[in-house]
Amino acid sequence: EIDTSDLGFREFEEIAISANRMIERRRQAQKEMQGLRDLLKNIIDSMPSILVGVDPMMRVTQWNLEAQKVTGIDPEMAQGQALSTLLPQFDIQMARDAINQKKTCKKSKVIFVLHKDKGYVDITVYPLTAEGMEGAVIRIDDVTEKVRAEEMMIQSEKMLTVGGLAAGMAHELNNPLAGIVQNIQVIMNRLSGNLPQNHQTASGLQIRLETLNAYIQDRGIDRMLLSAKESALRASQIIKNMLSFSRKSEDCFAHADLRELTDNTIELLKNDYDLKHQYDFKQLQIRREYDPHIPEVRCEYSKIQQVILNILKNAAYAMIGQDNAPLIVVRVYQNRNKAFIEIEDNGPGMEQEIRERVFEPFFTTKSKSGTGLGLSISYFIITSNHNGTLEVESTPGNGSRFIIGLPL
Ligand SMILES: Nc1ncnc2c1ncn2[C@@H]1O[C@H](COP(=O)(O)OP(=O)(O)OP(=O)(O)O)[C@@H](O)[C@H]1O
């Protein structure tokens, strides 16, 4: 700035004044510019999305607060760095395509690690085409919650239809099956040597019951009858399980301590007859992580036990014969207005196609031994009988985690 007070000539004074005016205007403009910059920064920082600006060389020109939060890298450090080193998960080709084709590129439900957890994001790349501003803006939105909610909605809708179908079928099949079992039982009785009436009828026809029985045994008919009866009984058992889809009773609800309930269920698991054949329980480690302050939960004790037992059994089966030491972690805790029971194993985990179907009735990967009803019944018990939630998290090689949520 020029001091005009001791300038001798008038002309000089005028020049000086207008020069000063110019300087003042420039200052003003700079201030406005800074104000605009701050405003812009505030705007992009207040966005819940990750916003990253890049130049055509894929070097970072903008890095908003959300980007800083997710990566831990602050904007000063990010400025001018290669995008590929700052956000290695991002597919850089997408940004190149957007810039080259001058078109917005979008990808949804991309698997992304955010805050150390795997989640889903939508990625949009907007090309910048203004003079002297070439490059692109990358926007990354965390849609994990949305994807999960969608999955759960599809899940519960699917279950509503299949569940209704299963319950209806169970009712229809119950009677004919009972007929089969009963009739087989009657046939067996009428062939046995214990009933006097059998002997009477036989001798009236001039045959000996002993001869008839020898024939039956020689031709394996007795074994066939027995196996027919066992098959029918197994079918009845399945039907009985399916009927629980339709049952909804409030009678047996009572307050229960979930830690005690879980402990009792773990004891049941250890005494499971089927499992004992295949398992050495000394090798299976069950670790408990219980929140000591959890309030009691109103629930149907035996039903919740059934659910936990199902999940524990599945976990134990999944870990049969694996190389690393089998471990189940059981957690009981509270989060806001819900109590949670979490059962995590370090087994083989599941592919997405399997994970998405585990709650469907009759979905099983156990070719002979499974009915595929365990988890679907569990799902009904938790969601329709208890107004709770049942979720699964699992990726191949990383074990599985089932999370039961019960309203407090
Ligand atoms: N912890 C787990 N690890 C890996 N896969 C699992 C796990 N839990 C369940 N699954 C998969 O989910 C499928 C369905 O489980 P569900 O309990 O409904 O039926 P099942 O165990 O096959 O039969 P059932 O329970 O009637 O004996 C299983 O066959 C298995 O493929």
Ligand SMILES: [Mg+2]
């Ligand atoms: Mg099962």
